[in-house]
Amino acid sequence: MSVPSSSALPASLTLVGAGKMGGAMLAGWLAGGLDAARTCVVDPQASPEMVRLCESHGIALNPSDVPANDALILAIKPQGLEGAAGLLDGLIAPHTLVVSILAGKTIADLSRRLPAARAIVRAMPNLPASIGRGVTGAVASAEVSPGQRDQADALLKGVGAVEWLDDEALIDALTALSGSGPAYVFLLAEAMAEAGVAAGLPADMAARLARGTVAGAGALLSASPYEAGQLRRDVTSPGGTTAAALAVLMREGGVPDLMREAVAAAAVRAGELSG
Known part of the structure; x- marks a missing residue:
């Protein structure tokens, strides 16, 4: 597993969806020095393994009051975006970086469903990311600052290598090659x-x-x-x-x-x- 630099990781983070991929990402971030005290995990169906991981690191799991942190990572099932959009939009402040690994959901899709979102990174990891050996393709919206891109890069490197695309239209080809x-x-x-x-x-x-x-x-x-x-x-x-x-x-x-x-x-x- 690639260990991200703690200096590049966001100071505070919310992970929404802690299944196999989300859990692998969180483990990589923790290994890289993510501040567990400023990390929230939202997943009503969290696995026993995720519950134990959060408890062992003091991470807030499904807190009643979730702050709008520096980064919001969307790792839910793509079909769950519509129903969760209202909740998710409330977790986004003007400074929040949104990183989505929702397959098939474009930056335009995310912008429409999450009006509060400004800086958005769309990422496509592949299955070996679940063991820290993935290849992730990523593309950033125009609003993503250089510092936020560095944060996204550090987060995605928690599960393997990262390739950045300049054109979102290329993500279909990337999905066909590395995703599948x-x-x-x-x-x-x-x-x-x-x-x-x-x-x-x-x-x-x-x-x-x-x-x-x-x-x-x-x-x-x-x-x-x-x-x-x-x-x-x-x-x-x-x-x-x-x-x-x-x-x-x-x-x-x-x-x-x-x-x-x-x-x-x-x-x-x-x-x-x-x-």
């Missing part, structure tokens, strides 16, 4: 295991081999200074077994073509859902 991307990797591991069984391996062994290979290759890719294409070339001996397999995977209509088609389809759907 973990499912593509899981499918790869699934298909590798099935291929191993077809080649004669026991199913449980094939599943372990596929899982370990995908996890190990991902760790190597993360640690290496080289691009994925270079690593692929380095591991491919001319005329060897890997070259034989890649000739199938990379032929016309193969993995590169299918991936472009898949990401394009996901991007179109992301646009439909946010429209």
Whole structure:
């Protein structure tokens, strides 16, 4: 997990929605030095784990009076925004930075439903953020100050890497690549295991081999200074077994073509859902 700088974190914060993603973010912020005494969590269905986390750090959970803090983090289900908008708008002061991880909700959507909001950051984390290894794409409204952007960056780095977009229209492409991307990797591991069984391996062994290979290759890719294409070339001996397999995977209509088609389809759907 990336540990955010305590100097960049907002002085006071309210987290609305403390499910798996919200809880992971909060744990990252606390590790980075977030002031627990000036932190509120609002989640009527808080899990026992979240209750324990709040109790152990002295964080106010569902207080009767929630202040308008320096940052308001929206981590509820997107369909819950409409019903909660009245409550949320009351938690926003002119200086409050609003950071939303609500899938499909644009900055314009948030502005319409939360009239008090000025500075808004729309963020799209992916599933590995739940273990502190995510990639989050973010875009800021024009009202976000440089200092508030630094705060948002520190908050989002609590669950992994952050990529900032200059154009909100690109968030559909980002969603298609990194937001949906973990499912593509899981499918790869699934298909590798099935291929191993077809080649004669026991199913449980094939599943372990596929899982370990995908996890190990991902760790190597993360640690290496080289691009994925270079690593692929380095591991491919001319005329060897890997070259034989890649000739199938990379032929016309193969993995590169299918991936472009898949990401394009996901991007179109992301646009439909946010429209």
